[in-house]
Amino acid sequence: AKEPVRVLVTGAAGQIGYALVPMIARGVMLGTDQPVILHMLDIPPAAEALNGVKMELVDAAFPLLKGVVATTDAVEACTGVNIAVMVGGFPRKEGMERKDVMSKNVSIYKAQASALEQHAAPNCKVLVVANPANTNALILKEFAPSIPAKNITCLTRLDHNRALGQISEKLNVQVSDVKNVIIWGNHSSSQYPDVNHATVNTAAGEKPVRELVKDDAWLNGEFITTVQQRGAAIIKARKLSSALSAASSACDHIRDWVLGTPEGTWVSMGVYSDGSYNVPAGLIYSFPVTCRNGEWTIVQGTDAILYPMSFLSPIAFCF
Numbered sequence: 001a002k003e004p005v006r007v008l009v010t011g012a013a014g015q016i017g018y019a020l021v022p023m024i025a026r027g028v029m030l031g032t033d034q035p036v037i038l039h040m041l042d043i044p045p046a047a048e049a050l051n052g053v054k055m056e057l058v059d060a061a062f063p064l065l066k067g068v069v070a071t072t073d074a075v076e077a078c079t080g081v082n083i084a085v086m087v088g089g090f091p092r093k094e095g096m097e098r099k100d101v102m103s104k105n106v107s108i109y110k111a112q113a114s115a116l117e118q119h120a121a122p123n124c125k126v127l128v129v130a131n132p133a134n135t136n137a138l139i140l141k142e143f144a145p146s147i148p149a150k151n152i153t154c155l156t157r158l159d160h161n162r163a164l165g166q167i168s169e170k171l172n173v174q175v176s177d178v179k180n181v182i183i184w185g186n187h188s189s190s191q192y193p194d195v196n197h198a199t200v201n202t203a204a205g206e207k208p209v210r211e212l213v214k215d216d217a218w219l220n221g222e223f224i225t226t227v228q229q230r231g232a233a234i235i236k237a238r239k240l241s242s243a244l245s246a247a248s249s250a251c252d253h254i255r256d257w258v259l260g261t262p263e264g265t266w267v268s269m270g271v272y273s274d275g276s277y278n279v280p281a282g283l284i285y286s287f288p289v290t291c292r293n294g295e296w297t298i299v300q301g302t303d304a305i306l307y308p309m310s311f312l313s314p315i316a317f318c319f
């Protein structure tokens with residue numbers, strides 16, 4: 001039998017946490033043959049709720065779940081973890097300036113970065129979900145210099161999946177037949193969802209999305225704004241943020257990173273820039289990537305049409 005993998009979820013008592021932990025315990029993230037031990041961190045005001053989640057995990061009797069650590073202590077939470085999904089944080093609220101959110105997240109991510117750096121398993125893979133996701137990942141990277149930069153990523157897979165979903169609805173095709181959209185930039189409304197290399201698997205072979213969707217005005221307009229503003233649309237409809245799809249996409253991100261992307265397919269991940277596409281080196285930026293043997297590689301040569309630099313949000317330059 002395989003050794004259990006320890007997976008940390010911060011903010012585990014929150015909405016995304018509640019959707020995410022059962023997916024991990026069912027094998028959606030790492031495979032249905034991979035036992036897991038869940039580490040859940042939240043803050044003291046949420047300790048009771050966190051314990052309630054732990055009780056439900058016990059009650060669900062997940063065969064793959066070999067243990068649960070539920071704690072408000074960052075060191076205990078980070079000890080020995082192989083994968084860290086950072087969902088806890090301080091999102092921007094109405095009336096708050098960006099710099100106020102930044103200073104709160106700097107202190108949170110500074111502390112959690114040191115706990116991970118000192119106590120996580122070697123080669124721990126980190127996925128930051130909490131907004132501002134790219135910036136929080138950058139803060140974590142700055143304060144955990146001994147964690148390899150390639151191990152610190154942020155979630156733009158939800159935006160990627162949203163783009164696949166919009167194309168599949170427009171063309172009335174299965175979403176699993178659509179691939180190779182790209183999300184460039186930040187997980188925010190400044191991102192650029194790009195379909196210029198996306199294809200659909202049809203009875204007549206693989207066809208470019210641009211050829212099948214004859215409506216260029218839609219592709220260049222409504223499609224882009226729908227993907228960029230989908231998070232706000234979900235909040236308006238549900239009065240809560242998009243927890244189910246965020247949790248599912250976080251599982252997709254880690255699964256593809258650890259187990260590899262299918263041949264001929266790329267996915268979008270927020271990763272540290274090596275200068276590809278003239279994105280300044282060291283920023284956390286969403287690129288098309290392929291994954292193999294637990295490592296991501298930025299796909300080159302997809303920039304014939306656009307200029308991702310213009311979509312960089314100034315907040316990414318805070319370091």
Ligand code: NAI
Nearest residue numbers: 011013014015016042046088089091129130131155158246
């Ligand atoms: P939520 O408010 O329901 O849950 C957040 C949880 O984090 C709460 O339980 C809170 O107590 C906890 N928390 C706060 N500070 C913490 C700290 N220092 N350490 C540990 N836990 C802490 O929020 P929800 O809906 O679960 O969203 C979580 C984050 O994910 C938000 O920042 C949201 O903006 C972001 N998000 C990102 C998406 C992406 O695609 N990257 C998509 C959807 C949401």
